[in-house]
Amino acid sequence: MQLKIDNMTFSYGEKETIKDISLHVNEGEFVGLIGPNGSGKSTLLKNICRALTPDAGMAVLDGENILSMNHKRLALKIGAVGQENEVPFDFTVEEIVAMGRTPHKKLFEIDNEYDKYMTNHALEHVGMAHMAKRSYRSLSGGEKQRVVIARVIAQESEFLILDEPTNHLDISYQMQVFDFVKRLQITVLSAIHDLNMAALYCDRIYVLKAGKIVLHGTPEEVLTPENILDIYGVHCDTIVHPITGKVSITFLPEGIYAQTKR
Numbered sequence: 510m511q512l513k514i515d516n517m518t519f520s521y522g523e524k525e526t527i528k529d530i531s532l533h534v535n536e537g538e539f540v541g542l543i544g545p546n547g548s549g550k551s552t553l554l555k556n557i558c559r560a561l562t563p564d565a566g567m568a569v570l571d572g573e574n575i576l577s578m579n580h581k582r583l584a585l586k587i588g589a590v591g592q593e594n595e596v597p598f599d600f601t602v603e604e605i606v607a608m609g610r611t612p613h614k615k616l617f618e619i620d621n622e623y624d625k626y627m628t629n630h631a632l633e634h635v636g637m638a639h640m641a642k643r644s645y646r647s648l649s650g651g652e653k654q655r656v657v658i659a660r661v662i663a664q665e666s667e668f669l670i671l672d673e674p675t676n677h678l679d680i681s682y683q684m685q686v687f688d689f690v691k692r693l694q695i696t697v698l699s700a701i702h703d704l705n706m707a708a709l710y711c712d713r714i715y716v717l718k719a720g721k722i723v724l725h726g727t728p729e730e731v732l733t734p735e736n737i738l739d740i741y742g743v744h745c746d747t748i749v750h751p752i753t754g755k756v757s758i759t760f761l762p763e764g765i766y767a768q769t770k771r
């Protein structure tokens with residue numbers, strides 16, 4: 510699966526929130542989207558998976574225009590995990606995950622053995638199989654996040670759009686989610702706040718600032734102290750970690766940064 514976005518623009522009312530965005534995600538790549546709060550990451554991702562409709566621009570997945578696909582076809586192609594994971598009714602954990610199978614089924618078709626297998630398999634992967642019968646609404650933020658990730662695993666789509674998928678998760682589940690997504694070897698576009706996680710898992714990174722892409726490249730090219738200062742106004746030190754071979758960022762609190770300048 511290959512995604513190409515050309516000159517995408519979107520406004521909430523009068524406010525132009527993403528401006529003339531062009532990016533691409535190659536087959537099998539894990540591409541990160543970083544940028545300060547409010548820079549437009551979620552808005553861009555919502556426009557790509559049709560939760561919002563762009564005012565201008567194109568979104569093409571393997572040569573097919575996403576903006577004119579019907580929703581069932583879109584769900585077969587793209588799995589999405591958003592930041593807000595509330596549901597309008599009180600479903601069980603298992604029911605939420607089984608919803609991931611819907612795009613594969615006809616209207617009113619009941620779950621077959623493979624659907625049940627995929628639902629259990631996905632729940633086991635996120636460590637939630639023992640809570641299968643629990644009410645989704647009664648879960649903690651992190652548990653809900655894991656269930657929503659299980660739903661997207663059960664969906665078996667070839668392209669994943671993730672909006673800060675590890676938001677509520679402790680470090681163990683953060684690593685598990687990203688490790689699992691990596692192992693799937695599918696194409697991923699993910700908003701990520703944690704720059705060290707972005708450095709560890711992304712093949713390439715795009716930086717959004719005030720609705721525009723201001724930088725893109727490999728983590729090594731993008732995550733330099735100068736760029737991080739420019740994007741976030743924060744001082745840091747970076748090294749290439751001897752074990753991971755990836756950029757590792759240490760943020761410098763004001764007091765410590767001042768000492769380095771003495």
Ligand SMILES: Nc1ncnc2c1ncn2[C@@H]1O[C@H](COP(=O)(O)OP(=O)(O)OP(=O)(O)O)[C@@H](O)[C@H]1O
Nearest residue numbers: 521524526544545546547548549550551552553700
């Ligand atoms: N439904 C909405 N109506 C009006 N403005 C909105 C709406 N949703 C988001 N915005 C505004 O659009 C801008 C971009 O928001 P968005 O959520 O896309 O940013 P983000 O980069 O994902 O932020 P964060 O890192 O905080 O999740 C912000 O100024 C936000 O207040």
